[in-house]
Amino acid sequence: MTSKVISIVLGGGQGSRLSPLTATRSKPAVPIAGKYRLVDIPISNCLHAGITRIYVLTQFNSASLNKHIKNTYHFSSFSDAFVDILAAEQTPSNATWYQGTADAVRQSLHHLAIHEFEYVLILSGDQLYQMDFEEMIHQHIDSGAEISIATIPVDAADVPGFGILKTDENNMVTAFIEKPKKDFESWASDVSDEMKAEGRVYLASMGIYIFNRKLLYDLLEGNDRTDFGKEIIPQSISEHKVASYQYEGYWTDIGTIPSFFEANLGLTDNIPKFNLFGENHIFTRARMLPPSKISGTLLEHSIIADGCIINAKQITHSLIGIRTRIGVDTIIENCYVMGCDSYQTLDQIAELKLSNSPIMGIGDRCEIRNAIIDKNTYIGNDVKINMGETLPDGDFETHTVQDGIVVVKKRAIIPNGTVI
CATH class of the missing domain: 3.90.550.10 (Spore Coat Polysaccharide Biosynthesis Protein SpsA; Chain A)
Known part of the structure; x- marks a missing residue:
């Protein structure tokens, strides 16, 4: 029928x-x-x-x-x-x-x-x-x-x-x-x-x-x-x-x-209301990505998509999208990190680090809570996002705040040491 x-x-x-x-x-x-x-x-x-x-x-x-x-x-x-x-x-x-x-x-x-x-x-x-x-x-x-x-x-x-x-x-x-x-x-x-x-x-x-x-x-x-x-x-x-x-x-x-x-x-959630794992799975673009590589990270109630390179200290109640790179000693809590559309080469990463500029992904020693990180963002080292009192709503150059949720805009560059 x-x-x-x-x-x-x-x-x-x-x-x-x-x-x-x-x-x-x-x-x-x-x-x-x-x-x-x-x-x-x-x-x-x-x-x-x-x-x-x-x-x-x-x-x-x-x-x-x-x-x-x-x-x-x-x-x-x-x-x-x-x-x-x-x-x-x-x-x-x-x-x-x-x-x-x-x-x-x-x-x-x-x-x-x-x-x-x-x-x-x-x-x-x-x-x-x-x-x-x-x-x-x-x-x-x-x-x-x-x-x-x-x-x-x-x-x-x-x-x-x-x-x-x-x-x-x-x-x-x-x-x-x-x-x-x-x-x-x-x-x-x-x-x-x-x-x-x-x-x-x-x-x-x-x-x-x-x-x-x-x-x-x-x-x-x-x-x-x-x-x-x-x-x-x-x-x-x-x-x-x-x-x-x-x-x-x-x-x-x-x-x-x-x-x-x-x-x-x-x-x-342990048993989510929307079932990603049932026979009625979601069809999407088939990407030939490598499996994710995770080193020294405590993961709790989190989903990690394909092709990620993660050295974070802790990821809790978060969803990490494809090709996400997260540096050492970083803490992610209650976040949706959408990931990236491509990888940077080792030469590109070395060049950015030499100029003390953020690489694509999330840098070292960051603390991020209650945030949506849109695709292809550059978040530097020692960045803190939403770690203090609840932020008032507003729209800014690199991010917006709605109901206590910080949304980092697509392709935004957040310099080392930034506090949002």
Whole structure:
């Protein structure tokens, strides 16, 4: 049945809430878990479900995303499988950027028209989860729905951050309200006993939709509605058969720096909520990197990606990305170090050390806590980051601070002895 499905991954807008990680890359291209990109999550979920025709829609800073897609997702010449980028483009009929989620899909319909399909699966590019889309598609077909919405039970504290759906005994959506702030007690829906025990009785839209092909074209063509969550879905409930697909696994929207930081460090737990080690693994670019080399380092609740050279004193509750170099006597605590795109040669390292300049990576005798270190940074010796009182929020030349988390910007150079 998944052979009748085409998937569209929405790359999101400018990604300002994830700044500065999105200063030079689109949101789906942001590195996660030390070796993957955000876009790998929805694509991997699709591939595990047998959905092999996937478009990724993007318009901001798409160069690194294009490169990642090109270098990662290769299929047989005898297959109709593909993962293609659709960047926003000016055409004789439309001279504007994407104005919202629905408008992005509307402007891409002519690319879909060349394919045979019956259903369109629409996904977000900035969420962390593992879902069986095949099961969702079967429920969509069996229920006779024209639209299906993936929903997740949330508690009262989370309700104001979501679009909330009300369902009947057949899991059909009867009403929708966008981010209610109060008086939403009557919006509770029927959920499992486990969810009831946790107080999670409100069904929140996950921004994951299945549309029947004909209905999608009818809803988008010839009008100016720009957003699925705010316009298309609420206006469709009274006129079309809209089903809820209730999901109770791990899911998080990682569109902000705190949520991104928490989601990544959560992977270092003894039994993480998001399972990197199961059979539904994440597909990503296959790099021919050497194994990591670690000398004299105390490691605790940490993940070390491929190709690292680590001489640190201690790394605790941290995630160390590919090709990271960390010097002697350095302490890393509660950090996500994204790593590097290439290695420096021994001659380059010797030349930088001779001029007392930082080499790529993290130097000797550093102490770094509660930080995200973006790719290809140069952190010198004896640098201290976030080791004192909680820092006020702000944006600076080499770093930003959000909610007590220091984000060192991509390619930033932090001189020897710097204290942040």
